[in-house]
Amino acid sequence: MSGDDLNPAAVPQPVEDVHGDGRWMSQHTRFVQECKDAEPDVLFVGDSMVQLMQQFEVWRELFSPLHALNFGIGGDTTCNVLWRLQNGELENIRPKVVVLWVGTNNYEHTAEQVAGGILATAQLLTSRLPKAKIVVLGLLPRGERPNPLREKNAAVNGYLRSWLPRLGQAQYLDVSREFVHSDGTIIQQDMFDFLHLTSTGYRAMAKPLSDLLLQILEETPEERRASLV
Amino acid sequence: MSAEDPNPAATPTPCEDTQGDGRWMSLHNRFVSDSKDKEPDVLFVGDSLVQLMHQFGIWRQLFSPLHALNFGVGGDATQHVLWRLSNGELDNISPKVVVLWVGTNNHGHTAEQICGGIMAIVQVIKNKLPHARTLILGVLPRGKSPNPLRERNAKVNQLVQEAISSLPHASFLNVDPGFVHSNGSISHQDMYDYLHLTPQGYQVVCEPLHAHLKSMLDKPAEN
Numbered sequence: 001m002s003g004d005d006l007n008p009a010a011v012p013q014p015v016e017d018v019h020g021d022g023r024w025m026s027q028h029t030r031f032v033q034e035c036k037d038a039e040p041d042v043l044f045v046g047d048s049m050v051q052l053m054q055q056f057e058v059w060r061e062l063f064s065p066l067h068a069l070n071f072g073i074g075g076d077t078t079c080n081v082l083w084r085l086q087n088g089e090l091e092n093i094r095p096k097v098v099v100l101w102v103g104t105n106n107y108e109h110t111a112e113q114v115a116g117g118i119l120a121t122a123q124l125l126t127s128r129l130p131k132a133k134i135v136v137l138g139l140l141p142r143g144e145r146p147n148p149l150r151e152k153n154a155a156v157n158g159y160l161r162s163w164l165p166r167l168g169q170a171q172y173l174d175v176s177r178e179f180v181h182s183d184g185t186i187i188q189q190d191m192f193d194f195l196h197l198t199s200t201g202y203r204a205m206a207k208p209l210s211d212l213l214l215q216i217l218e219e220t221p222e223e224r225r226a227s228l229v
Numbered sequence: 230m231s232a233e234d235p236n237p238a239a240t241p242t243p244c245e246d247t248q249g250d251g252r253w254m255s256l257h258n259r260f261v262s263d264s265k266d267k268e269p270d271v272l273f274v275g276d277s278l279v280q281l282m283h284q285f286g287i288w289r290q291l292f293s294p295l296h297a298l299n300f301g302v303g304g305d306a307t308q309h310v311l312w313r314l315s316n317g318e319l320d321n322i323s324p325k326v327v328v329l330w331v332g333t334n335n336h337g338h339t340a341e342q343i344c345g346g347i348m349a350i351v352q353v354i355k356n357k358l359p360h361a362r363t364l365i366l367g368v369l370p371r372g373k374s375p376n377p378l379r380e381r382n383a384k385v386n387q388l389v390q391e392a393i394s395s396l397p398h399a400s401f402l403n404v405d406p407g408f409v410h411s412n413g414s415i416s417h418q419d420m421y422d423y424l425h426l427t428p429q430g431y432q433v434v435c436e437p438l439h440a441h442l443k444s445m446l447d448k449p450a451e452n
Contacts, residue, residue, distance in 0.1 A: 019336055021372030021379070023423045030417060055285075055427055074422060107248055143250030150250070188259065193303060194252045198284055 009109040009117030012083035015075070024073060024080075031071045032088035040069040040093055042213060045081055045121075046101035048074030048196060049140070058202045062210040066217065069095070077106045078117030082124065090128050096220045097213055098125050101137040103156055104149075104195070111152045115159030122170045133216050134170040136160060137209070141176055142195045146184045173212060175205035238338045238346030241312035244304070253302065253309075260300045261317035269298035269322060271442060274310060274350075275330035277303035277425060278369070282435070285428045291439040295446065298324075306335040307346025311353060319357040326445055327354050328438075330366040332385050333378075333424070340384035347385070348392050351399050362445060365389055366438070367403040373423045375413045402441055406433040 015024040042063065044050045050072025053059050059070070071089055073080070081102045100121060106114040122134050138160065139153035157174065164172045179190055179201070186194055190201040197205070244253040271292065273279045279301025282288055288299070300318055302309070310331050329350060335343045347365060354363050367389075368382040386403065393399040408415050408430070415423055419430040426434065 019378060021376040021423065022374070023372055026373035026423055027417075051421065055421060074425075143252055144255035145251075147250040149248065192284055193280065194250065194255055196303075 007116040009078045009113040010120035013079040014083045035091050035093050040095045042066045042068040042097045043095040044099045045071045047076040056199045058206045097133045099135045103139050111155035114156045126169045138174040144194045236345045238307045238342040239349035242308040243312045264321045269324045271297040271326045272324040273328045274300045276305040287431045327363045332368040343385045344388035363399045365401045371424045404434045
């Protein structure tokens with residue numbers, strides 16, 4: 001297993017406000033506030049792949065009915081997600097499942113480091129939410145044609161596949177299957193900028209995820225608490 | 230304005246592939262290729278605010294019927310759009326209107342420089358498409374609370390309006406319906422990250438834009 005203390009991808013770090021409009025902190029603050037009011041059964045955490053999902057119909061159709069909260073922030077690395085989770089975004093909530101999707105923005109880190117960062121995040125989640133199941137989504141391929149980032153993301157996924165089973169509550173889900181065509185290309189109909197998913201792209205990956213979530217939620221014994229509004 | 234200092238916002242500059250997957254150039258090449266195949270009446274050009282518009286229902290609802298093409302690239306500043314338009318994206322097409330929405334990503338540039346960048350784009354469009362009109366959309370406010378970028382963007386809008394007031398081929402449209410509330414805040418229901426529009430945000434921006442475009446298309450082109 002990777003040495004987390006030495007792994008830069010596992011060091012919690014907020015995003016610096018380089019532009020001057022404080023948007024990252026505003027979003028984090030909003031999520032912390034949402035934790036005070038909401039009682040989600042499912043929590044989505046990650047980068048823009050998570051964040052954008054909420055802007056498409058698929059969210060309302062498949063995930064809102066599961067009482068899901070979306071704590072995605074565009075551009076986030078594993079370091080940023082770790083920091084957010086340690087600084088209020090897990091307070092007062094007890095989701096049954098956490099969906100974690102992060103890693104594609106870790107440009108400064110090796111595949112092994114990125115996987116280590118994702119693992120560290122999953123470990124943090126299981127320690128703070130001992131009864132929750134953690135679903136870690138594999139990184140998607142990116143770029144119009146084969147390129148080093150595709151190889152890197154695939155390598156990250158390879159590490160996740162072998163490391164995650166050691167965390168009893170966590171499991172790995174590959175949602176990348178249909179995106180690379182036989183000629184090696186990714187089409188704009190699936191990823192409008194060869195990174196971010198279109199409505200069509202989200203539909204393709206949301207279905208297996210939604211099926212898994214329904215399965216997990218069905219298996220989880222209901223914990224009685226004050227009636228949901 | 231000093232003639233000696235080149236304006237970085239008005240200097241055509243391609244985006245460097247720092248990440249390693251060549252996505253910016255892939256998109257540019259796609260657009261050049263689209264220019265060869267398609268015959269748009271309206272061309273949208275700019276940054277992610279243009280690009281994302283294409284992803285939501287609003288595009289098919291309001292702009293596809295106008296035979297519009299979308300050449301938006303997330304992250305683009307004026308110098309990137311300037312490079313793209315100077316390197317093939319305007320070749321082989323003759324739209325009646327070019328809608329230009331760019332400027333919010335020009336970090337490190339002054340409002341004056343950003344205005345200069347926008348004006349440089351207007352000039353390139355005029356050179357390549359002498360019969361087209363350019364409709365410049367105002368840069369939107371951003372950030373949850375008042376901040377320097379809001380001031381910068383408002384100044385850009387003011388300067389651009391002044392600069393094009395004498396140009397017959399260019400006009401300006403303020404598409405901000407009032408995103409900033411009386412307490413100075415922008416809602417995440419309109420901008421999910423206080424920069425990018427939600428489908429609801431696009432609805433309030435695009436309806437007046439669509440009406441304005443239709444009236445432009447219905448009028449004969451001016452010389």
